[in-house]
Amino acid sequence: MGAQEQVKAARVLVVGGGVAGVEIASALGKLGDPHIASVTLVDADSAHVWKPMLHTIAAGTRDLAQQQTTYLAQAADANFAYQPGAMSALDRESKEIILDPIVSMDGRQVVPARRISYDKLIIAVGSGANDFGTPGVLEHCFMIDSRRKADDFNSEIRLRMLRGMTGGETLQVAIVGAGATGVELAAELVQLSESAEAYGALGKAAKFQIVLIEAGARILPSFPEEISVATQKRLETLGVKVLVNRRVQAARADSLVLDGEELVPAGLSVWAAGVKAPDFLSTLGLPTNRGNQLIVNDDLQTADPHIYAVGDCASYTLPGETHPLPPTAQVAHQQARYLIELLPKVLSSPHPYTGKGFAYRDFGALVSLSNYDAYGSLGKFGLFNGGVIRGRLAMLSHIWLYRSHQARLYGFWRGGLLWLVDLMNSRLRPTIRLD
Missing domain, CATH: 3.50.50.60 (FAD/NAD(P)-binding domain)
Structure with a gap:
């Protein structure tokens, strides 16, 4: 043998x-x-x-x-x-x-x-999200680092929209952490607000005030500064208030305490600062x-x-x-x-086997601002030497990453069918969750 x-x-x-x-x-x-x-x-x-x-x-x-x-x-x-x-x-x-x-x-x-x-x-x-031991975060802030937690936040925001529809309240959402997750969530909430206008009274309930808080000197700190500046300007044109160089000292049920004891009112707070x-x-x-x-x-x-x-x-x-x-x-x-x-x-192998070693290729990074815009930094390899893309090309690149993941799980043809089903549903079903 x-x-x-x-x-x-x-x-x-x-x-x-x-x-x-x-x-x-x-x-x-x-x-x-x-x-x-x-x-x-x-x-x-x-x-x-x-x-x-x-x-x-x-x-x-x-x-x-x-x-x-x-x-x-x-x-x-x-x-x-x-x-x-x-x-x-x-x-x-x-x-x-x-x-x-x-x-x-x-x-x-x-x-x-x-x-x-x-x-x-x-x-x-x-x-998961890293609260860095900040008082009150675990008790009063939502995190969206898992399927269940993202769904929990969505359930809560729909309840708040229902309250706003009947009571006329304006909901302020504070997002702590302006990495890709915080930035993209802010843009999606703007999209939620605008899409809700098509559903009558619900539109009045979805007039959010969104505050994005970053402890560092700029949002998207892992991206080139050019993308950080352009993204902040785009968010601000969408009505998002961006605060940089501001550290959250504590979270409360209805507000966040910043350095200098400044209070930022928040009906809903999301913690997206750091991971562990x-x-x-x-x-x-x-x-x-x-x-x-x-x-x-x-x-x-x-x-x-x-x-x-x-x-x-x-x-x-x-x-x-x-x-x-x-x-x-x-x-x-x-x-x-x-x-x-x-x-x-x-x-x-019948004997201990050592591979050639993991080699990482940096293909750059992408950030999507819902249907409004997208930005990407190109990796430094082959014909690429860094650089920035934005707009439709960046949006398509962001979509392609997800569809490639689906193809790896399901195979090329089934993954393609899922893409087609998503396109059909986007035309036939409500653009936001209403149940």
């Missing part, structure tokens, strides 16, 4: 169904590789939404039901297993993860705590940074060679660089592609 035939098929466990996790589970499941005994995806939620789209779900300018990918259906299509649950601990000696009990809304324990075994573990649990990986990662006995990210090597391995980490929950610094890669969907996708190619080679 040859050495190749002596390699035991492995159980691959992927924890986290975000951009990286669901792409890895889908691709490895479809491979049908004889060295992979099974692929299992674990996630506390029941469905996946492309994270750069969460602000549209929060504003209600996109229909959640149309944009989500349910894990059970995807698992059946892509030949992997799905297990619901939130990972809370790790038993490296027995190669098992521990999942928290699943509890119903009324407090009943539906599923007890349980363990799932693995031979290779991929942690892709993403990140889940706290439990720092308890696993593996090296992490201050943001709870697992530190990985050139093959995206943690200190344990059987455990990999990708996406927002992983910290990887390119050779020759001083700062780790940013927590973006672009990075998560490229890391997913690397592991999809690497793992079959690792599992088929």
Whole structure:
């Protein structure tokens, strides 16, 4: 019997169904590789939404039901297993993860705590908003860093619109953090306000006053300054009030306290300033940074060679660089592609296998201001040497990123059909969520 035939098929466990996790589970499941005994995806939620789209779900300018990918259906299509649950601990000696009990809304324990075994573990649990210990944020601010939280915010803003429709109140929404998420949410809320005018009395309820607050010297700090300046001007023409160099000291039920004790009235506050990986990662006995990210090597391995980490929950610094890669969907996708190619080679080798090392290509960044405008910075590679795009080209580029993600999950033809269905629905259904 040859050495190749002596390699035991492995159980691959992927924890986290975000951009990286669901792409890895889908691709490895479809491979049908004889060295992979099974692929299992674990996630506390029941469905996946492309994270750069969460602000549209929060504003209600996109229909959640149309944009989500349910894990059970995807698992059946892509030949992997799905297990619901939130990972809370790790038993490296027995190669098992521990999942928290699943509890119903009324407090009943539906599923007890349980363990799932693995031979290779991929942690892709993403990140959440970082409140930096600011008093009152957890109690009084919404966050839109997950499908459920985005939907919760949308439910609340529709209730406030109903109150405004009957009581004539004007709702002020304060958004803390002017990165891509905060900026794009502000634009989507403007779009919500304008679209609501087509629905009679509802339009009167959607006259929001939107305040965008940034602690740094400019909005979109990771983008070229040219884009920051142009985006701020465009937001201000849309009626958004932009405050820079202003740090939030505390959050209250009806306002935010800025440095200097200035109060910013806010019927709804959204916290979109900074991200961090889940706290439990720092308890696993593996090296992490201050943001709870697992530190990985050139093959995206943690200190344990059987455990990999990708996406927002992983910290990887390119050779020759001083700062780790940013927590973006672009990075998560490229890391997913690397592991999809690497793992079959690792599992088929009778000896420890080292890959060529993860190489990141910066394709630039895009920010979309709903239907009003879009801006993009080009990466520095090949024929490109930086530069800026805006308008229709940037909008199409932003759309293409999402449609490419869908094609990777569903395949080219089915992904194309979903695009067609979205185009048809945009003509036939209400432009905002009204239920």
